[in-house]
Amino acid sequence: MLKALDLLDWRDRGMEYAYRLKEFRYTLRRLRHSPLTLAGTGIILLFFLTALFASWIAPHPEDAGNAVHMEAGFQPPTRNHLFGTDDMGRDVFSRVVLGSRISIMVGCIVVFISFAIGVPLGLIAGYAGGRISEFIMRAADMFMSIPYLLMALTVAAVLGPNLRNAMIAISIPWWPIYARLARAQTLMVKNELYVRSARAIGASNARILFRHILPNCLAPLVVQSSIQFGQAILTAAALGFIGIGAPPPTPEWGLMVSIGRTYMPDKWWLTFFPGMAIFITTLGFNLFGDGLRDVLDPRLRR
Amino acid sequence: MDQPVVQIRDLRTYFYTYEGVVKAIEGVDLDIMSHEILGLVGETGCGKSVTALSIMRLIYYPPGKIVSGKILLHGEDLVVKSEREMSKIRGEKMAMIFQDPMSSLNPVKKIGEMMTEVIRLHLGVSRKEAQRRAVASLAETEMPDPSYVLKQYPHELSGGMRQRVMIATAISLKPELLIADEPTTALDVTIQAQILRLLKKLKENLKVAILIITHNLGVVAQLCDRVAVMYAGEIVEVGTVEDIFERPAHPYTLGLIRAIPRMDEKGDRLVGIEGNIPNLIDPPTGCRFHPRCGFFHAKCRMEKPNFRNLNQSHWVACHQR
Numbered sequence: 001m002l003k004a005l006d007l008l009d010w011r012d013r014g015m016e017y018a019y020r021l022k023e024f025r026y027t028l029r030r031l032r033h034s035p036l037t038l039a040g041t042g043i044i045l046l047f048f049l050t051a052l053f054a055s056w057i058a059p060h061p062e063d064a065g066n067a068v069h070m071e072a073g074f075q076p077p078t079r080n081h082l083f084g085t086d087d088m089g090r091d092v093f094s095r096v097v098l099g100s101r102i103s104i105m106v107g108c109i110v111v112f113i114s115f116a117i118g119v120p121l122g123l124i125a126g127y128a129g130g131r132i133s134e135f136i137m138r139a140a141d142m143f144m145s146i147p148y149l150l151m152a153l154t155v156a157a158v159l160g161p162n163l164r165n166a167m168i169a170i171s172i173p174w175w176p177i178y179a180r181l182a183r184a185q186t187l188m189v190k191n192e193l194y195v196r197s198a199r200a201i202g203a204s205n206a207r208i209l210f211r212h213i214l215p216n217c218l219a220p221l222v223v224q225s226s227i228q229f230g231q232a233i234l235t236a237a238a239l240g241f242i243g244i245g246a247p248p249p250t251p252e253w254g255l256m257v258s259i260g261r262t263y264m265p266d267k268w269w270l271t272f273f274p275g276m277a278i279f280i281t282t283l284g285f286n287l288f289g290d291g292l293r294d295v296l297d298p299r300l301r302r
Numbered sequence: 303m304d305q306p307v308v309q310i311r312d313l314r315t316y317f318y319t320y321e322g323v324v325k326a327i328e329g330v331d332l333d334i335m336s337h338e339i340l341g342l343v344g345e346t347g348c349g350k351s352v353t354a355l356s357i358m359r360l361i362y363y364p365p366g367k368i369v370s371g372k373i374l375l376h377g378e379d380l381v382v383k384s385e386r387e388m389s390k391i392r393g394e395k396m397a398m399i400f401q402d403p404m405s406s407l408n409p410v411k412k413i414g415e416m417m418t419e420v421i422r423l424h425l426g427v428s429r430k431e432a433q434r435r436a437v438a439s440l441a442e443t444e445m446p447d448p449s450y451v452l453k454q455y456p457h458e459l460s461g462g463m464r465q466r467v468m469i470a471t472a473i474s475l476k477p478e479l480l481i482a483d484e485p486t487t488a489l490d491v492t493i494q495a496q497i498l499r500l501l502k503k504l505k506e507n508l509k510v511a512i513l514i515i516t517h518n519l520g521v522v523a524q525l526c527d528r529v530a531v532m533y534a535g536e537i538v539e540v541g542t543v544e545d546i547f548e549r550p551a552h553p554y555t556l557g558l559i560r561a562i563p564r565m566d567e568k569g570d571r572l573v574g575i576e577g578n579i580p581n582l583i584d585p586p587t588g589c590r591f592h593p594r595c596g597f598f599h600a601k602c603r604m605e606k607p608n609f610r611n612l613n614q615s616h617w618v619a620c621h622q623r
Contacts, residue, residue: 130364193406200358200400201420201471202393204386211419215410 027295037291043284051100058094064251077269084269086260088249092269095251096277102163102252103233103281110170110232111225118175119214119221122182127190127209137183140176148173148235149242156244163246166239170232181224185217192216219296223289230285237278253278307478307511308334308357308396313371315349315356318364322583326352328535330371331609334479339505339512341522341543343558344532347579350515353532354481357513358398359388375479394424396479397472402488403464407456414452417471424475439474440467442507443500462493469500473508480504482514486521498525519562523547528615531555534580534590541616551618553595589621597622 032038055061069089077084083092118140125136152169159165189195190213198212233253239245240254248255253274260270315327327349334340342350355361356368359380373380375395380388392398400406408416417439418432427435433452440448443466456464465485472480482501486494502525505512516522522529522543529546531539531554539552550556557575577594580586586593592602599621607619 193400193402194408196360197398197400197406197468198408199360199389200392200398202389202391202423203419204389207423212408212411216408 034291034294036287037294040284040287040289040291043280044288047100047281047284048104050097051104054098054101058091058097060091060094061098063090063094064098064249066249074263074267083273084267086256086270087263090249092256092273095256096253096273099251099253099256099274099277100281102246102250103236103277106163106167106170106236107229107232107285109167110174110236111228113167113171114174114228115178115221115225117171118178119182121175122179123186123209123214123217125179126183126186127205127213133183136179140179143173144176146173149238152239152244161244161247163236163250163252166236166245169239170235174228177224177228178221181220182217185220186213189213189216220293223293223296226285226289226292230282230289233285234278234282305336306333307336307376308332308513309372309374310353310357311372311374313353313356313373314369315352315361315366316369317366319583324582325585326366326535326582327356328585330532330535330537332530332537332540334511334513335528336478336511337505337509338527339501339514339525341526341529342513342515342532343517343519343522343529345517345579347582348532349535350517350532351483354398354483354513354515357479357481358392358396359383360398390424393420393472393477394475395477396481397475397477398481398483399465399468399472399485401484403461403468404488406468407464409456411455412452413454413456413459413467417452417467417474420471421474435474436470439470442473442504443467443470445470460493461489462496465489465493465497466500469497469504473504473510476508476510478511480510480512482512484516485514486518487516494521501525519558531558534585535582536590536619538591538620539616539618541612541618545613545616549612549616551612551616552591552620553597553622554591557594589619 050057058064060067067088067090069085072085072089073087075081075085075089081091081093083096086092086095121136121140125133148170151173152166155165155169155172159168186209195208195212198208203212236245237252237254237257240252241258243255243258246252246255248259256274257271257278260267260274263270310330310332313327313330314325317324317326330349330353332340332353342353344350352361352366357373357380359368361368368381371381375391380391383391407413414433414436417436418429421427421432421435422429425432436452437448440451445451445463445466451459451463451467456467459467469485485501486497489497498521501512501514504510514521514525526543528540528542530537531546531552533554539546539550539555541549541551546555547559550559554575560573561575563572575594580590580593586603588604589595589598589602589607592598595602601621605621607621609617609619611617
């Protein structure tokens with residue numbers, strides 16, 4: 001038998017879902033009014049799905065590794081090899097598809113590292129102020145003035161040229177971007193009355209910082225992360241291109257462009273397709289990031 | 303009205319700014335009794351809020367600092383407590399609600415998250431128990447449908463409901479002192495009346511001492527048991543509501559009461575007090591009110607008046623009375 005309380009609870013849940021649905025629809029409507037954001041979202045979705053199902057999509061997954069089919073080298077795009085084959089006779093399409101996994105890994109790890117270093121430091125700098133803030137922000141300035149290419153070369157020289165070190169090299173000069181953003185947001189939020197009322201109920205500094213201030217700073221940080229994700233992929237490709245990123249035969253897009261460069265312009269498919277993959281993915285993240293900012297920023301809501 | 307909950311003795315809170323030291327509070331003495339509503343009135347910038355924030359130890363350094371004095375909560379001095387000890391006391395022994403309920407709730411947190419946070423922080427009870435207490439506390443503030451409100455975000459609530467939430471959060475741990483900093487200023491009149499009635503009811507039900515800060519003398523007359531009048535960082539007169547409204551002794555109190563617009567007198571102009579709030583970096587000598595006072599003579603400029611009692615409950619700091 002149903003009790004009155006159950007009914008009440010059902011009504012509550014119903015209203016909660018209705019509310020969530022409304023928010024979701026609102027977001028969708030905003031997206032629909034901005035075809036570029038929609039395009040960005042589409043590209044990113046396609047990118048993630050490709051990475052997820054790469055082993056099924058790629059017709060010759062073994063070509064991502066050391067496979068060599070000398071007899072089939074340098075075939076132009078055909079029905080059999082959509083993007084042609086490279087100098088070792090490997091299927092370029094398969095390599096581009098499998099390369100998406102590496103790009104996702106690079107994007108995630110670089111964004112994660114620079115976020116995890118930069119945001120807490122920025123929050124602390126903004127909240128504590130004074131000498132602590134000066135110290136953190138000047139350190140940030142220092143890191144920002146290191147050219148990332150030089151950093152990458154140094155790290156590669158010291159630790160060896162591989163993808164992991166390339167990701168570390170990219171993350172190190174990037175955390176200050178998050179630190180600055182987080183600090184600026186914290187400065188804005190920390191004088192809000194709700195921070196004071198959190199203190200008035202006995203919340204500690206750490207709790208106020210991470211439970212009350214951080215959630216209110218997240219929107220611009222998420223937007224930045226989305227744009228940064230694309231930038232990380234682009235930068236990793238650049239490092240691969242100059243030979244201090246992933247070692248061959250990794251199907252890393254930048255590396256593939258670099259190898260194909262030797263055979264330009266007649267074997268154009270070696271560079272064109274991985275190059276396009278880099279271009280479209282980065283563009284997708286940039287468009288998505290811009291759109292996300294419009295959706296998340298309540299001041300732009302109409 | 304028996305025991306003092308909070309005793310403030312010779313409190314001085316200064317703000318260190320580029321222009322100089324702002325002596326926002328200069329030697330305040332005040333007792334807040336258990337089971338009373340004490341009104342703290344005065345013009346904008348006279349130090350009412352700073353007094354309240356000092357009691358809560360919510361003055362941020364820099365620029366503000368409690369320079370000297372004692373704030374005794376049941377005999378324990380809060381001024382010398384560490385920040386960690388204070389965060390145990392805040393919320394549990396004393397709580398504060400702020401002027402603007404629109405901005406004193408965190409917009410990204412559900413009401414339930416905020417309310418259970420306080421309870422769990424201080425009592426360490428289970429989520430479920432905290433939820434139960436939050437509902438009970440909301441019910442105490444006559445909030446309709448409390449369990450549903452817990453699932454809502456602040457922007458879904460009206461101003462009056464938000465202030466109820468603030469009050470419910472403040473009383474959820476049954477504090478001994480509740481400080482309300484202009485709790486009704488941002489609300490419309492009908493809601494104001496509801497909130498004031500609620501505060502009065504809470505005093506009866508929970509035996510909590512309430513310090514209410516306001517510049518609205520109507521609120522004071524309706525709600526308070528005793529009133530303290532503040533001027534330029536000092537308390538100039540303390541008394542029961544009857545003392546203050548029927549026998550105002552300090553010229554400043556007199557001016558405040560005269561300045562209340564009345565419906566039955568159709569004057570051309572509203573009555574005010576001549577002059578402006580003094581600069582607290584370099585306050586007037588002697589009695590701080592003397593430049594604006596209609597009764598002042600030479601002594602007022604030279605000498606700071608001491609508190610004298612006119613009757614058992616009524617104290618004033620003025621040379622004239």
